[in-house]
Amino acid sequence: xxxxxxxxxxxxxxxxxxxxxxxxxxxxxxxxxxxxxxxxxxxxxxxxxxxxxxxxxxxxxxxxxxxxxxxxxxxxxxxxxxxxxxxxxxxxxxxxxxxxxxxxxxxxxxxxxxxxxxxxxxxxxxxxxxxxxxxxxxxxxxxxxxxxxxxxxxxxxxxxxxxxxxxxxxxxxxxxxxxxxxxxxxxxxxxxxxxxxxxxxxxxxxxxxxxxxx
Numbered sequence: 001x002x003x004x005x006x007x008x009x010x011x012x013x014x015x016x017x018x019x020x021x022x023x024x025x026x027x028x029x030x031x032x033x034x035x036x037x038x039x040x041x042x043x044x045x046x047x048x049x050x051x052x053x054x055x056x057x058x059x060x061x062x063x064x065x066x067x068x069x070x071x072x073x074x075x076x077x078x079x080x081x082x083x084x085x086x087x088x089x090x091x092x093x094x095x096x097x098x099x100x101x102x103x104x105x106x107x108x109x110x111x112x113x114x115x116x117x118x119x120x121x122x123x124x125x126x127x128x129x130x131x132x133x134x135x136x137x138x139x140x141x142x143x144x145x146x147x148x149x150x151x152x153x154x155x156x157x158x159x160x161x162x163x164x165x166x167x168x169x170x171x172x173x174x175x176x177x178x179x180x181x182x183x184x185x186x187x188x189x190x191x192x193x194x195x196x197x198x199x200x201x202x203x204x205x206x207x208x209x210x211x212x213x214x
Contacts, residue, residue, distance in 0.1 A: 004031040005122050008049060008079075010042030010068065011035075011057035016107070020055060020084070023111050029119070039063030039071070046077050053122060056101075058085035058092060066099050073100040073199055080121050084114075093132055097206070100199030103127025124171035128202065151196070151213065158192040159213075161185060165201055166208035 007030050011017050017035050024030040034049050036042035040063055046054060054072070058065035069081055082103035083096045096104050103121045105114055106129045113129075121127035151159060157178070164174040171189075175182040189201055198204045 005029055005053050006031050006033045006049070006051045007053045007055060008034045008036065008042065008045055008051040009055045010039065010045075010060075010065075011055075011084075012037050012060045013057070016057070023115060026111075027115055027119070029122075039065070039068035042068055043071055043075070043077075046072060046079065047075070051079050053118070054079050054081045055084050055118070056081055058083050058087055058096065066095055069096065069099045069101055082118065082121055082127055088129075088132060093128075097200060097203045100203075102200050102202055104132060105129050106132070124174075124201070125168055151208075151211070153195050154192055158188050158195070161188050162192055162204065162208050163213050165189070165205040166213050168205065 007024060009017050009020050009032065011020070014037070017037075021032050021035070024032055030053075033051055034045045036045050039060060042054070042056065054077075056065050056068060060068070063071075065083055065085070069083070072079075072081060080102045081100065082105060083101050084105045084107055085092070086107050087093075088106060093104050103117060105117050105127060109117075109129055117127040117129070151162060154162065160178060161174055164177065169177070171182050171185045174185045178185070189204075193199070193201065193204055196204060196207070198207070
């Protein structure tokens with residue numbers, strides 16, 4: 001029996017937090033360990049509870065979702081962080097991925113689809129609402145900053161893993177394909193993200209696809 005994924009919800013709307021908690025109850029693989037109504041409260045709880053997954057609202061009063069996300073990444077909070085929002089604006093999506101988000105899910109998605117995307121993120125896959133993936137790829141491809149990165153700085157193994165990320169493969173599938181430990185895959189991903197100055201595997205995957213590495 002596998003351990004449950006421990007989830008923290010950060011959203012300033014009580015009704016939405018309640019709705020998400022009820023949604024998580026539909027999947028026995030998740031356990032809600034905390035709720036926060038603001039960014040700072042969420043950061044404090046994340047440090048205290050050490051959750052596996054953080055579901056974060058983008059538009060909150062006071063500290064925004066992006067500010068909260070950036071602060072948590074700077075503090076090296078080791079959790080998957082997914083933005084859940086009503087905004088489908090390209091600039092919000094790109095900013096979230098740039099800030100280190102592991103996913104970007106629209107609140108108006110079907111509940112079953114939201115659960116599937118959350119589950120995908122916990123298995124190392126891309127968790128972006130399907131209608132936004134092409135929009136993200138286009139937006140990132142157009143940014144000049146992409147041209148400042150060169151995958152030639154990666155080792156042969158890191159390049160192989162980057163291609164797997166571009167193909168949307170989970171850590172488990174990458175480990176199986178390359179015949180290495182899943183923990184080793186995580187180390188290589190962390191190293192390649194640092195070399196290419198990415199803050200999340202999602203950003204790296206989209207960049208790789210835009211450069212024909214998928």
